[in-house]
Amino acid sequence: MPELPEVETMRRDLAPLLRGRRIARVRVHHEDLILGGMTGRAFGRAVRGRTFGGTDRRAKYLLFPLHADGLDGPVERLMRVQVRMTGRFALASERPRGDEFRHPGVDFSLDDGRTLFYDDVRRLGGFDLLTRAAWRARAAALGPEPLARTFTAAGFARILAPLRAPIKNALLDQRRLAGVGNIYASEALHRARIDPRRAAGSLDVAETRRLHRAVRTVLREALADAGTTLRDYRAVNGLSGSFQTRLRVYQREGSRCTRCAGSIERIVQAGRSSFFCPACQR
CATH class of the missing domain: 1.10.8.50 (Helicase, Ruva Protein; domain 3)
Structure with missing residues (x-):
């Protein structure tokens, strides 16, 4: 399972590529990748038209703040991703070929013509949407970040x-x-x-x-x-x-x-x- 270095690597790779990009369309290939009791259709409606802000990480979670009305708009929801054992991302104009991306999970079509592809062969990970208050409550239950200066x-x-x-x-x-x-x-x-x-x-x-x-x-x-x-x-x-x-x-x-x-x-x-x-x- 990806641990802190692997998830942080994904965050660093995605952050400059996604910031300011608006989600034009969403395709959910497997409903079980949408967590928290939300259907794939409801998830797509909730994130469509939102703009990616800064990409964050806490523990083994990836966090995508989603802004309404561009980066100047408020953050209405946080999209939390658990990649688990086999989740992976690609950002490209077309779906990557070969063995690495043969199990499509969720596609996020962006306003610049590219798509953020999420692939997950075992579908152990998934996406959910949280309010800031809900995320703060869940984050409070996690231990300290071992690379933080405050971890002594x-x-x-x-x-x-x-x-x-x-x-x-x-x-x-x-x-x-x-x-x-x-x-x-x-x-x-x-x-x-x-x-x-x-x-x-x-x-x-x-x-x-x-x-x-x-x-x-x-x-x-x-x-x-x-x-x-x-x-x-x-x-x-x-x-x-x-x-x-x-x-x-x-x-x-x-x-x-x-x-x-x-x-x-x-x-x-x-x-x-x-x-x-x-x-x-x-």
Whole structure:
């Protein structure tokens, strides 16, 4: 599933391309991609004629403020997108050819003749429309953004202190920390030399600082590489990320640890695979 670096890459790609563009027509190919109880026809009516403002991200969500009457008009709704495992975007005059865009989901025809295509083979993601107040309430339930300046090691320690859950599970809990998923949780724990099975609240000050630094570092490096493409994730217009060439433990079961030459192991925690080196993540 795309995590913070992948979704932020999509946001950075789309933001300059969509700002100021008006939605002329909408075609919903699959009703189940429209969330929140709204039909595809109602969704199309609600967004038609609206203008894209700035493209935002919170946790693993893409957010598109939709203005009435151009950019000078008020933002009536926020269009929230969950790309999940196989959602991807392309912006072009014609639908992209080839294997990358064979499962059309929603098409947004723009006023300049181009179309924003959303493709999703497994249709696990989707779109919904929220008022600003509704979004603020939902955003308040999410944890801090790990790359924000306000996310400090001391604040991270306060989050972890009362938790008995394994630290790997705590990192995946979006109520505790927004945007981190399975790949970067495993990678950060390896860099910080912390066993994923450790109780989150058992980390001492030094360990918490190491993990705080590791989370921020691995996310920044992945973002610089446009994310990790292992199978499904693609940036806008089918471009791939390259951070998969720098993974130290994720999906490397049986390989040698890059730090100590130990053997990478895989365990299952809360139904998710965790990869770690038992020799140096004690």
